[in-house]
Amino acid sequence: MKKKMAVTGFGFMGAVHAKNILENERLELCAIVDNRDSIFEGIEKTGNHGELGLPIDRLKKVPVYKTLEECVSKEQPDAVSICVPLFLHYELTRKALNLGLDVLLEKPFCPAVEQCDELINLAEEKGRILMVAHCVRFFPAWQFLSECIRDKRYGELKLLTASRMGGEPAWGVWLDDKIKKTCGGALLDLLIHDIDFAISCFGKPEDVELNLNVAEYWEFELKYKTTPARISIKGGFLHRHTAFASEYIATFDKGSVRYSSLQPEFIYAGTDAGSETIEVKGDGYANELDYFAGCIEARKPPIKCLPEESLTAISVCNQIKESKHNSC
Numbered sequence: 351m352k353k354k355m356a357v358t359g360f361g362f363m364g365a366v367h368a369k370n371i372l373e374n375e376r377l378e379l380c381a382i383v384d385n386r387d388s389i390f391e392g393i394e395k396t397g398n399h400g401e402l403g404l405p406i407d408r409l410k411k412v413p414v415y416k417t418l419e420e421c422v423s424k425e426q427p428d429a430v431s432i433c434v435p436l437f438l439h440y441e442l443t444r445k446a447l448n449l450g451l452d453v454l455l456e457k458p459f460c461p462a463v464e465q466c467d468e469l470i471n472l473a474e475e476k477g478r479i480l481m482v483a484h485c486v487r488f489f490p491a492w493q494f495l496s497e498c499i500r501d502k503r504y505g506e507l508k509l510l511t512a513s514r515m516g517g518e519p520a521w522g523v524w525l526d527d528k529i530k531k532t533c534g535g536a537l538l539d540l541l542i543h544d545i546d547f548a549i550s551c552f553g554k555p556e557d558v559e560l561n562l563n564v565a566e567y568w569e570f571e572l573k574y575k576t577t578p579a580r581i582s583i584k585g586g587f588l589h590r591h592t593a594f595a596s597e598y599i600a601t602f603d604k605g606s607v608r609y610s611s612l613q614p615e616f617i618y619a620g621t622d623a624g625s626e627t628i629e630v631k632g633d634g635y636a637n638e639l640d641y642f643a644g645c646i647e648a649r650k651p652p653i654k655c656l657p658e659e660s661l662t663a664i665s666v667c668n669q670i671k672e673s674k675h676n677s678c
């Protein structure tokens with residue numbers, strides 16, 4: 351039987367999750383929860399992915415509630431995807447776990463590590479599955495990179511530079527100056543994706559070195575004893591409406607690979623023997639959701655994306671911020 355899943359927060363990411371739930375054969379989209387009145391207004395063009403290609407007619411048939419409590423009492427969902435602004439992550443996840451739901455929470459986890467810790471313990475106590483939606487782990491281009499690092503098909507990794515930049519979000523809650531201040535800036539909102547990817551490959555870094563920070567632009571290195579590779583991450587927010595791109599260049603002993611989301615269909619690789627073009631297939635958000643669906647079906651912890659690692663990503667961001675303060 352399909353698991354009943356609700357989406358709380360029907361903005362950019364909520365709409366993406368709702369669409370993917372509708373298209374997932376293990377899940378049923380049983381409700382949408384949002385505290386706004388006209389939730390479909392402008393939804394198709396929200397976010398930084400262009401048109402979202404939403405099945406609007408099907409979405410409009412889904413029951414809509416203003417609060418999670420009301421949704422739970424009427425629909426009895428098994429799980430909820432929480433896609434609200436960061437300042438509500440702790441409160442709503444806590445509520446959902448206490449209501450007995452499995453939770454897929456949009457990244458970043460919570461602003462404070464103590465809050466993350468408390469939610470991890472609460473999920474365990476309630477026997478619920480909690481996963482933070484660190485989607486990059488499920489994006490095919492990054493999965494390819496992760497495999498190259500692991501199976502050493504191009505030799506040992508020497509250098510990884512990951513970059514992520516684009517206009518400051520110009521949709522939803524980001525247009526409210528008061529809420530925008532609580533969204534964590536480019537470090538927590540954007541660069542945490544690459545920090546989390548590094549954590550998925552190498553674990554928690556021993557140290558961080560901040561090389562440059564100008565307003566919402568950051569360049570830093572994650573220092574590891576577990577790998578001889580240098581891991582450099584850079585990026586941030588540009589002026590609103592500037593094209594978004596996430597990119598990587600990885601250099602190994604015997605070859606290099608590079609990818610840019612501006613050309614999402616291909617990864618380019620080069621060795622002394624010649625060049626290679628690798629086709630990128632699949633949707634990372636759909637993969638992520640399907641993985642979560644598998645975990646709640648099998649009652650297994652999300653080992654590919656554990657909340658403990660999502661907590662680590664928060665603590666690395668905090669370390670980077672602290673190193674900024676210490677260098678001032």
Ligand SMILES: NC(=O)c1ccc[n+]([C@@H]2O[C@H](COP(=O)([O-])OP(=O)(O)OC[C@H]3O[C@@H](n4cnc5c(N)ncnc54)[C@H](O)[C@@H]3O)[C@@H](O)[C@H]2O)c1
Nearest residue numbers: 359360361362363383384385386433434456457458522523
């Ligand atoms: N994984 C990714 O690639 C990615 C991309 C963008 C945003 N995000 C994350 O997704 C989350 C949401 O960001 P967004 O860009 O979708 O924001 P958004 O502003 O587009 O959507 C947020 C929605 O939450 C609703 N909301 C606010 N308070 C609520 C409440 N108490 N109950 C129910 N609904 C409520 C708002 O009405 C709005 O519709 C954030 O945590 C953000 O970091 C992830």
